[in-house]
Amino acid sequence: MGCGDGRDDEKPRHRVWVNAFRLATYQTTNEEYSRFLEATRHPQPVSWDDLEFNHPKQPVVAVSWLDAVTYCDWLNLACAKHYRLPTEAEWERAARGGVENFPYPWGDCPPEELPEYANRWKTGPEPVGLYSPNAYGLYNLGDNVHEWCSDWYDAGYYACSPEHNPKGPAMASRRASRGGSWRHHIKVTRTAARSSIPPEFKYADYGFRIAAGA
Numbered sequence: 001m002g003c004g005d006g007r008d009d010e011k012p013r014h015r016v017w018v019n020a021f022r023l024a025t026y027q028t029t030n031e032e033y034s035r036f037l038e039a040t041r042h043p044q045p046v047s048w049d050d051l052e053f054n055h056p057k058q059p060v061v062a063v064s065w066l067d068a069v070t071y072c073d074w075l076n077l078a079c080a081k082h083y084r085l086p087t088e089a090e091w092e093r094a095a096r097g098g099v100e101n102f103p104y105p106w107g108d109c110p111p112e113e114l115p116e117y118a119n120r121w122k123t124g125p126e127p128v129g130l131y132s133p134n135a136y137g138l139y140n141l142g143d144n145v146h147e148w149c150s151d152w153y154d155a156g157y158y159a160c161s162p163e164h165n166p167k168g169p170a171m172a173s174r175r176a177s178r179g180g181s182w183r184h185h186i187k188v189t190r191t192a193a194r195s196s197i198p199p200e201f202k203y204a205d206y207g208f209r210i211a212a213g214a
Contacts, residue, residue, distance in 0.1 A: 097135030153196035
């Protein structure tokens with residue numbers, strides 16, 4: 001986990017073990033989130049009626065970390081399961097697709113050389129699953145929207161992170177997120193790259209995908 005020649009918050013590169021888990025194939029979509037809104041009357045995201053963001057297969061955006069956790073809580077009651085947000089360690093494990101030494105989920109090809117890269121993400125995120133998945137069959141790991149993780153964020157956490165099932169610091173002011181953003185100049189993020197914002201913030205390039213134990 002991490003990257004020896006990346007940003008300071010990605011260091012040191014270190015070995016981590018995580019228990020078996022499941023991760024959603026796709027980022028949570030507007031279509032899926034609409035069922036939650038209809039069932040709970042939870043407030044709609046501010047972009048809900050914007051034509052650039054409301055395609056049923058686009059990832060839901062402008063949801064806070066608190067919104068994402070509330071969605072998981074509702075889904076657990078509806079399905080009698082235990083869904084949640086992934087930890088940073090789980091997300092990175094899934095994004096690597098079983099290969100440890102490549103910077104991106106697909107290998108070492110620069111993002112600019114991906115198919116149709118120059119024509120993608122013009123005004124918002126794409127519908128999920130348009131391009132090839134990684135080796136684990138997971139789509140859009142590293143691109144489209146930032147994905148909330150369950151952890152609090154600490155730039156120096158890797159120096160004291162436990163080896164087994166790290167879950168982030170006990171408390172902080174920001175929640176961790178992973179993956180790239182359609183709004184950025186470089187729209188695809190390295191697997192080890194970390195990001196964070198306060199849990200109440202709602203940005204048009206922030207969404208989530210759900211995880212569960214095995």
